[in-house]
Amino acid sequence: MDPDIDRIIFTQQEIERCTDRIARQINADYANESVIVISVLKGSVLFFSDIVKKLTVPCEMDFIAISSYGNTASSGKPQLKKDIDADICGKNVIIIEDILDTGKTLKSLCDLLKRRNPKTLKICVLLDKKVKKACEISADYTGFEVEDAFVVGYGLDYAQKYRNLPYIGALKEEIWKK
Ligand code: PRP
Numbered sequence: 040m041d042p043d044i045d046r047i048i049f050t051q052q053e054i055e056r057c058t059d060r061i062a063r064q065i066n067a068d069y070a071n072e073s074v075i076v077i078s079v080l081k082g083s084v085l086f087f088s089d090i091v092k093k094l095t096v097p098c099e100m101d102f103i104a105i106s107s108y109g110n111t112a113s114s115g116k117p118q119l120k121k122d123i124d125a126d127i128c129g130k131n132v133i134i135i136e137d138i139l140d141t142g143k144t145l146k147s148l149c150d151l152l153k154r155r156n157p158k159t160l161k162i163c164v165l166l167d168k169k170v171k172k173a174c175e176i177s178a179d180y181t182g183f184e185v186e187d188a189f190v191v192g193y194g195l196d197y198a199q200k201y202r203n204l205p206y207i208g209a210l211k212e213e214i215w216k217k
Contacts, residue, residue: 062093082137146174
């Protein structure tokens with residue numbers, strides 16, 4: 040285990056079972072349909088790639104970047120940094136995100152994409168933090184509910200580090216309180 044990690048919250052095996060379960064649900068829900076899956080950069084990339092590898096429905100992949108965070112605290116309004124390439128009008132769309140925390144990022148993303156008139160728009164999140172949301176938003180597919188710890192790994196970062204860890208862990212307080 041990385042020395043900066045206090046404890047593992049979800050192991051590689053648990054994550055593997057979680058992506059299996061979600062991909063099965065998506066394959067069942069979109070049988071006979073195609074879907075555009077959108078990865079929200081950068082946090083969702085590992086989760087996204089594990090999910091898409093398990094999809095059997097025809098899919099297109101796209102990427103969007105929206106960011107509201109510095110190292111630790113939300114700075115308020117999410118900023119669009121990179122848009123998708125696809126025209127989603129009349130298409131089935133699934134946003135794949137790593138974590139639903141205050142909900143501001145996903146709310147702003149959904150509002151943006153809804154204005155482009157997709158046929159359907161769903162949200163898939165790896166982690167749903169058990170905290171009060173600042174916005175009315177919930178996921179259609181959820182990996183795990185997670186305690187209110189500083190979680191890193193499997194795409195999630197602190198100051199751009201730890202994204203490559205194959206598990207999800209709680210960062211030691213002495214690291215993020217420095
Ligand atoms: C993180 C995370 C989500 C968002 C969730 O993004 O990836 O997009 O915060 O928080 P919220 O529900 O409170 O809005 P970040 O801006 O850190 O970018 P990253 O994905 O590149 O790490």
